[in-house]
Structures are given as C-alpha cells and as structure tokens.
Amino acid sequence: MSDKKKISLQDSYKLYKRMWSYMAEYWKKFIISVVAMVVAAATEPAFARVMKPLIDKGFIDQDKTAIIVTPLLVMAIFLVRAIASYINDYMTNWLSGSVVEKMRRIMFDRLLKLPVQYYDNNNSGRIMSRILFDVTQITEAGFNIVTVTFKDGVTVIALLGLLFYTDWQLTLFCFVTLPFVLVLVRVLSHRLRKLSHHNQQQYGEMTQIITEAVQGQKVVKLFGGVNYEEGRFSKSVASIKTNNVKQAATSSLNSGVSQFLVACALGMILYFAASKSKSSHFTAGDFVSFITAMIMIFAPIKRITSVTQSLQKGLTAAESVFEFLDNHEELNGGTQKLNGIKDSITLKNVVFRYSTSERNIIDDVSLEVNVGKTVALVGSSGSGKTTIANLIPRFYNIKSGEILIDGVNLVDIEINSLREKIALVSQDVVLFNDTVYNNIAYGLKNDGSSYDKVVEAAQLANAIEFIEQLPDGFDTMIGENGTRLSGGQKQRLAIARAILKNAPLLILDEATSALDNQSEKLVQEALDRLMKQRTTIVIAHRLSTVLHADKIVVMERGRIVEEGRHDELLAKGGAYASLYNVQENWVKEE
Numbered sequence: 001m002s003d004k005k006k007i008s009l010q011d012s013y014k015l016y017k018r019m020w021s022y023m024a025e026y027w028k029k030f031i032i033s034v035v036a037m038v039v040a041a042a043t044e045p046a047f048a049r050v051m052k053p054l055i056d057k058g059f060i061d062q063d064k065t066a067i068i069v070t071p072l073l074v075m076a077i078f079l080v081r082a083i084a085s086y087i088n089d090y091m092t093n094w095l096s097g098s099v100v101e102k103m104r105r106i107m108f109d110r111l112l113k114l115p116v117q118y119y120d121n122n123n124s125g126r127i128m129s130r131i132l133f134d135v136t137q138i139t140e141a142g143f144n145i146v147t148v149t150f151k152d153g154v155t156v157i158a159l160l161g162l163l164f165y166t167d168w169q170l171t172l173f174c175f176v177t178l179p180f181v182l183v184l185v186r187v188l189s190h191r192l193r194k195l196s197h198h199n200q201q202q203y204g205e206m207t208q209i210i211t212e213a214v215q216g217q218k219v220v221k222l223f224g225g226v227n228y229e230e231g232r233f234s235k236s237v238a239s240i241k242t243n244n245v246k247q248a249a250t251s252s253l254n255s256g257v258s259q260f261l262v263a264c265a266l267g268m269i270l271y272f273a274a275s276k277s278k279s280s281h282f283t284a285g286d287f288v289s290f291i292t293a294m295i296m297i298f299a300p301i302k303r304i305t306s307v308t309q310s311l312q313k314g315l316t317a318a319e320s321v322f323e324f325l326d327n328h329e330e331l332n333g334g335t336q337k338l339n340g341i342k343d344s345i346t347l348k349n350v351v352f353r354y355s356t357s358e359r360n361i362i363d364d365v366s367l368e369v370n371v372g373k374t375v376a377l378v379g380s381s382g383s384g385k386t387t388i389a390n391l392i393p394r395f396y397n398i399k400s401g402e403i404l405i406d407g408v409n410l411v412d413i414e415i416n417s418l419r420e421k422i423a424l425v426s427q428d429v430v431l432f433n434d435t436v437y438n439n440i441a442y443g444l445k446n447d448g449s450s451y452d453k454v455v456e457a458a459q460l461a462n463a464i465e466f467i468e469q470l471p472d473g474f475d476t477m478i479g480e481n482g483t484r485l486s487g488g489q490k491q492r493l494a495i496a497r498a499i500l501k502n503a504p505l506l507i508l509d510e511a512t513s514a515l516d517n518q519s520e521k522l523v524q525e526a527l528d529r530l531m532k533q534r535t536t537i538v539i540a541h542r543l544s545t546v547l548h549a550d551k552i553v554v555m556e557r558g559r560i561v562e563e564g565r566h567d568e569l570l571a572k573g574g575a576y577a578s579l580y581n582v583q584e585n586w587v588k589e590e
Helices: 002-023 024-060 064-113 114-121 125-166 168-175 178-215 217-222 226-276 284-297 299-325 387-389 413-420 436-439 450-460 465-467 487-501 518-533 564-574 575-589
Strands: 344-352 362-370 374-379 400-405 422-428 505-509 535-538 551-556 559-564
Touching: 002 299, 002 387, 024 064, 064 125, 064 299, 125 284, 125 299, 178 226, 178 299, 217 387, 217 413, 284 299, 344 387, 362 387, 362 535, 362 559, 374 387, 374 422, 374 575, 387 505, 387 535, 413 422, 422 518, 436 450, 436 487, 450 465, 450 487, 450 518, 487 518, 505 518, 518 564, 551 564, 551 575, 559 564, 559 575, 564 575
Parallel strands: 374 535, 374 551, 422 505, 505 535
Antiparallel strands: 344 362, 344 400, 551 559
C-alpha cells in the first residue's frame, strides 16, 4: 500500500502538468485572469494599511485632510477590488468552461475510436461518468488551485509583509503553528485522495443503475423489479452520501484544526501587542492596522488549508480521465484503399478468442465467400456465427490465420475504407433519438439529392407506407432507439439505411428472428431486394430463411462441420439435417 502512495505522490506533479497542458492555447486570457487576481489580492493589505492614518491622524490627531482623504481611499480600494474580481471571475469561468468543452470533445472523440473490446470489458456507467463528472472536477480543482496560488497566496504574502513592516517580532508568532499545519495537511490529503477515488467509482455505479433502469424499464415493470432497482439505487446514493460526508468531515477537520492553531498564535499576538502599546513607537494606528491584517489573513489561510480537498479530487479525476485517454484506439495500420469486392472474401485457418474466454470461439476456420453470392452461417447459439460476422469489419482482431478480400489481408486495408464497403442489418436494431429521415440517412453526405434517395430506399425497404402514416412523416421523432415504432418498422428502417449505403458486402445477423409472420414477410421482401447483386453473409436461426442460399455453412463450437447447398446437406443426413428436422417438427407442433 505504501508503494502505491509513493507512486501517487510522485505522479501528482506529472498529472497536474498534463492538466494544464490543455489550457496552453488560452494563455493570454489566463494572464489577464492572473493579473486581475494579483490586483484584487493587493487591495487587502492596502486596506489594512489605510487603517493606520485613519486612526492616528483621523481619530487621534483630528487631521481634516486625513478625515476626508482616507474614506476616499477606502472607496477607491474597494472599487478597484470589485473591477479586478469581476474580471478574474469572468475569465476564470470562461477558461474553466473552455477547458471542459475541449476535454469532453477529446474524450468523446476517443470514445468513438476505441476498439469494441473496450466496451465489452468496461462498465458503460463509468465511461459516461468520466466524461460527465470527472472532467469538471479536474477544471474545478485546477482553477481553484490557481485562485489560491495567485490570489490568496499573494494576499497572504502581502499581509505578512505588512505585518513584518509593522512589527517583525509580533509577526514571528504567525509562524509558530506553521509546521503543525503542514503535517496536518499532508496526513489528511492521503485520506481525501482515497475518498475521491471511491466517489468516482460510486458515481459510475449510480450512472450504470440509472441507465439500466431506463433501458430495461419494461422488464423492470413486468418482472416486479421496481423494489429491487429502488434498493440498488438507494444503496448507491447512500454510499455517495456517506463518502461525501467523510470528505467534508476530513476537509472540515483540516480547516478547523488549522484555524485553531492560527487562533492560538493570534491570542499570543494580541497579548504582546497590548503590552507593546505602552511604547511610543507602536501607535494605536499600528495596532489597528496589525489586527486588521491579522483578521484579513484568516480567510485566505482557510482557503489555502482547505484546498487540499479540491486538489485531491482533481488529481484523482485526472488519473481517471487520463487513464481513459491513454487507451489505444483500435488498430488501423492498413494503407490500401478498398474500392470494392471483385473476387471473394476468404478466411484461412482463422483463430479467435475473447479476452475473457476459456476456449477459442473461432477455431481454425477456413471459408470462402465468392462475390455476388449468399453464404448462410447456421448452428446452435455460441457456435461462433456472429463472431465471424464481427471479424470481417474488424470489430475484433483475429489471434492467428488470415482474412482476405480479393487476396489482400484485412490488416493491410485502411479500416474506414473497409467499413465503407460493409452494411449490417441485425436483430438488435440500433436507431437514434432523431427523425425517421435522419435515421435512414445516417452517415450520408448531403449532396442536394439526399431526400429522393432516402424516399427511394424507404420504398425498397417496404417502409414508405408506415412512414407516411406517422404524424410528421419523415420528420417524425422516433424516440430513444425507436421506442415509438414496432419491431418490424424498426427493422425496415435499418434495411432502408443499408439500401441507402449501397455497400457491396451485406451482413444480416438474425434480421427476421424476432418478428411476427406479417412483419417477417415485409422485411424478407425488403431483404431480398437488398441482397440482389451483393455479396451477402447471413447469420440465421430460422433455417427456412436460408433455403436458397448459395452456400450453407454449419458451425459447432467454433468449427465448420458441414457446408453445401440446402438439398445437398439434407441428403447427407448430418448436422444440418438434424437442425432442419428439429425446426420442422417445431413448426408442425405449432
């Protein structure tokens, strides 16, 4: 555990330096903010110093000039302070907002470019909380430290200078408690760092619970999970509350003890100041000026001693954010552009295993898909059908073997060029909380003729009839993931999107398995149009949908056990025939 603390302390400077690198382009505004901080800080000792002539010349000597000039000086000091504080607050908030905006854009860009496996291995709630919450803690901590460093730091130094100038002996008492304060800050900072780390984890868990409750609200209601979800959420928010209370208590203890130690020093100062007032050189004005400076120094010292909490939160958040940003984007070492598929897609001795799997999901698979042909992958769940479909667009990288398109290895093809040539329609349709039009035209460049192309795609997908019946037609908002549409309607929008893309390779992953007979008929007609003159890989559960495929490939436990046309495989009486006969019996029983 001690080694971990040493590493954290050693890396703190690097983290903070990296945090500030994101603000480099705003250095001019930062300088303006710092200057405004320094000016605002300088007004505090100036005010304390004005107390001396006000007391000595105004009240004691009754000097009329001092009586008039001193109040005007006080007014001028506070006017300058108000202007400088406004400039500082405006610039600080502008800088903070700009850095948050910049970092969120960078993080979202990285989010979109991370490999699929990252999403498989990481909690989605924690991913979101990093972008939503952690990045704000970085900037809040960063600018809080700047405010304390420049404004409060300058204030304390200036006030101490005034105190030394007024009476150096009394001022030395200010340093009596300093070593104790430093030890206290160091001890409590470790605890604050640990609590901040727990807080981030708990916010990620809470976000995950909310996301699951929203996405699975039908299941929650139907299976009586309301009390269970409320219990999970209550436990999560209670943990966050407890953690926040611990952080506040630790920070308060830090500030309270520090202030008490300073107050002890102040008590001694008051005693000796009263004793020194008998001497001629220490006037009533000196005393009031000294005490005013001592009182004014309390607030910045309090902020300096309590800034540890913000610093630890910021450093913990920085660790989280930079850990996320340091994840490597998906590999894209290819340089060749894929202009189309002219010959075939070939798998040679392909082996693949997920990082969490105990066995190979794809085990020495060799397969050829000729251009313009339809190849169906069938088999029981877990046999590796969908995995093969995910390997071709390089959502995952194979462990060994080769996948070739027209003799060119996938790893040599530029990844965006590869994916431009692939369209996917799956059972789990992904739609966006946008209009029907924008969902069909997703990713399409607006070249002025987009609308006619979208309408044509909708017609070919058997979707135009239901779209025209929607309240706003193509401009109708469909809700999150198309919640306002039926399963068949969502599927037809996905097909329309694939038709519009006009990619030479089509992957259909159980595209009709969850539909009723009427919807399946409409979707299958749309799919037949989509499959014309395209190379198609079909992952099928219902064997009745692949009877006319050019090649049917039967898989078991990541291996190909049979391949051929429907009639050929039935005649063999092997694995395919067994699957087909079982499904036929189910249909007859129904």
